[in-house]
Amino acid sequence: MWAIWFWLKEANKGLFRNFIMNSFALLLSIVCFAILAISTTIGINAKYISTNQEEKIQVILHLKDDVKNYQQIEDRLRQLPEVKSYVFISKDEAYEQMKQSLGKKQDMLTDLNFNPLPASFEINLKNPRDVKKVVKIVESWGVDENVKYGAEFLDNYFKVTDRINKIAFWVIIVMAFATASVIYSSIRMNILNRNKEIEIKDLVGAGMLNVRVPFVFEALILTIISASIVLAGIYFYYEDMIRMLLNDLPIATFMSVGQVMKSLIPPMYLVAIVIGIVSSVLSTQRYLKRH
Amino acid sequence: MPKGGFRMIEFIGIEKFYPNSRIHAIKDASFKIEKGEFVFFMGKSGAGKTTLLKMLYKAEKPSGGIIMSFGKDIKKISKTTLRRNIGVVFQTFELVENKTALENVSYVLECYGVSPRKSKKKALETLAMLGLVGKEKQYPYEMSGGERQRVAIARAMVNNPQILICDEPTGNLDDENAQNVMHYLKEINEKGTTVLMATHNKEIVREMKKRIIYVQDGYIVDKTYKNNVSLSQYIHRLNQGGRK
Numbered sequence: 001m002w003a004i005w006f007w008l009k010e011a012n013k014g015l016f017r018n019f020i021m022n023s024f025a026l027l028l029s030i031v032c033f034a035i036l037a038i039s040t041t042i043g044i045n046a047k048y049i050s051t052n053q054e055e056k057i058q059v060i061l062h063l064k065d066d067v068k069n070y071q072q073i074e075d076r077l078r079q080l081p082e083v084k085s086y087v088f089i090s091k092d093e094a095y096e097q098m099k100q101s102l103g104k105k106q107d108m109l110t111d112l113n114f115n116p117l118p119a120s121f122e123i124n125l126k127n128p129r130d131v132k133k134v135v136k137i138v139e140s141w142g143v144d145e146n147v148k149y150g151a152e153f154l155d156n157y158f159k160v161t162d163r164i165n166k167i168a169f170w171v172i173i174v175m176a177f178a179t180a181s182v183i184y185s186s187i188r189m190n191i192l193n194r195n196k197e198i199e200i201k202d203l204v205g206a207g208m209l210n211v212r213v214p215f216v217f218e219a220l221i222l223t224i225i226s227a228s229i230v231l232a233g234i235y236f237y238y239e240d241m242i243r244m245l246l247n248d249l250p251i252a253t254f255m256s257v258g259q260v261m262k263s264l265i266p267p268m269y270l271v272a273i274v275i276g277i278v279s280s281v282l283s284t285q286r287y288l289k290r291h
Numbered sequence: 292m293p294k295g296g297f298r299m300i301e302f303i304g305i306e307k308f309y310p311n312s313r314i315h316a317i318k319d320a321s322f323k324i325e326k327g328e329f330v331f332f333m334g335k336s337g338a339g340k341t342t343l344l345k346m347l348y349k350a351e352k353p354s355g356g357i358i359m360s361f362g363k364d365i366k367k368i369s370k371t372t373l374r375r376n377i378g379v380v381f382q383t384f385e386l387v388e389n390k391t392a393l394e395n396v397s398y399v400l401e402c403y404g405v406s407p408r409k410s411k412k413k414a415l416e417t418l419a420m421l422g423l424v425g426k427e428k429q430y431p432y433e434m435s436g437g438e439r440q441r442v443a444i445a446r447a448m449v450n451n452p453q454i455l456i457c458d459e460p461t462g463n464l465d466d467e468n469a470q471n472v473m474h475y476l477k478e479i480n481e482k483g484t485t486v487l488m489a490t491h492n493k494e495i496v497r498e499m500k501k502r503i504i505y506v507q508d509g510y511i512v513d514k515t516y517k518n519n520v521s522l523s524q525y526i527h528r529l530n531q532g533g534r535k
């Protein structure tokens with residue numbers, strides 16, 4: 001137990017002794033982890049919307065007034081493999097629903113003395129990414145007054161997330177290498193700075209672990225602090241960021257901050273630990289060969 | 292490490308050759324040192340004293356021959372185990388300048404995983420043994436050469452090693468400080484630690500009246516000890532089934 005305490009003490013000293021280089025390493029790993037966190041957040045939200053929010057993404061088929069063959073349309077919808085469920089709302093039901101939703105202002109509707117609302121089908125899909133395909137099929141039947149499905153948002157959202165995920169993958173790889181190499185150099189500088197202590201440790205038979213582990217701890221402290229800072233940023237600013245970027249959409253469409261943190265914490269700390277260990281082990285292997 | 296019933300150190304036919312510079316630093320060196328002995332290694336600069344001592348704590352590897360320590364071939368003892376049982380002191384002190392005397396000494400025990408409280412207690416005791424009471428919080432640059440060397444000895448002794456190697460420990464000290472350091476080395480030896488000291492200082496050697504091993508151009512001249520054997524004799528003895 002005291003050995004771990006000693007390693008941590010040594011690592012802590014090393015971090016402060018080579019403050020500028022270590023600060024640079026910390027900054028770069030924060031940038032790397034921020035990119036990782038943001039792209040992961042976008043990715044998991046896209047998946048979340050695809051799988052958990054599908055009921056909220058509906059195709060609403062407003063029927064022309066002269067279309068009365070509802071049963072036939074129902075049969076056709078039932079045959080579509082992309083359709084999960086549908087609800088038929090008649091003209092009268094639509095009128096009643098509108099009246100109720102208007103509340104005290106229902107005069108606006110009743111004063112018209114006729115029902116302007118069309119009958120409609122509210123169609124839920126198995127996969128929201130099929131929305132365009134289904135809309136095309138439904139439009140080809142020639143029964144629609146219009147078809148609503150939030151096309152612009154969905155199209156853009158899926159396009160952007162796909163592209164971000166592709167780019168982010170390579171950016172993360174490059175940034176991970178950059179972070180690892182800065183930490184590698186930082187550990188090298190720390191080794192040079194503490195040459196005397198290393199010599200003495202070697203002389204008194206402290207052993208390979210006691211010489212090397214503090215440097216591994218230093219790297220781990222740097223990467224874990226970076227990951228924690230980024231996670232804290234996501235925790236406090238996630239909802240604000242969504243509001244800022246997609247202010248037209250209800251926040252409930254996206255994952256809650258708790259769900260995001262649950263999905264982000266394991267991969268972030270895993271990457272932090274891998275980068276920390278790999279870079280410091282390589283650096284100590286190279287610059288502490290004789291110990 | 293065994294505590295007794297063995298010869299502390301035995302060099303048998305040790306050779307050291309540096310192929311790049313083609314220097315034959317040590318030639319067929321054989322000698323024995325018993326537990327509790329105080330032995331001086333004397334000789335000109337470059338004669339091979341330091342090389343011999345370095346081989347004992349695996350800072351140099353012999354090109355040939357066998358080194359026995361604590362009754363075992365040191366090839367079979369890990370560097371860590373060996374060094375935890377051999378304290379080393381240098382002419383240049385080799386203290387960490389940004390650590391106090393106490394920290395320099397307790398650092399060794401902390402490296403071994405001893406708690407800070409116990410390390411500090413043992414370090415204070417060792418510093419006191421070397422007459423450094425009141426100097427614990429001083430940094431090396433605030434101390435005299437003699438005091439620094441005593442801190443270095445305290446660091447070497449804090450783990451109670453069975454062997455203490457001193458490579459020119461008085462080389463950077465004036466006579467008074469050198470005498471002072473020798474006084475403490477003698478005390479350490481009297482408590483049972485085997486002390487090996489390389490030195491040029493004939494005055495000290497004369498006063499101490501201890502065994503001397505001369506190293507001359509890589510050869511051992513050990514007039515005070517008669518039972519040294521060559522490697523071939525040693526192997527012959529092993530084949531006969533006994534060591535003596």
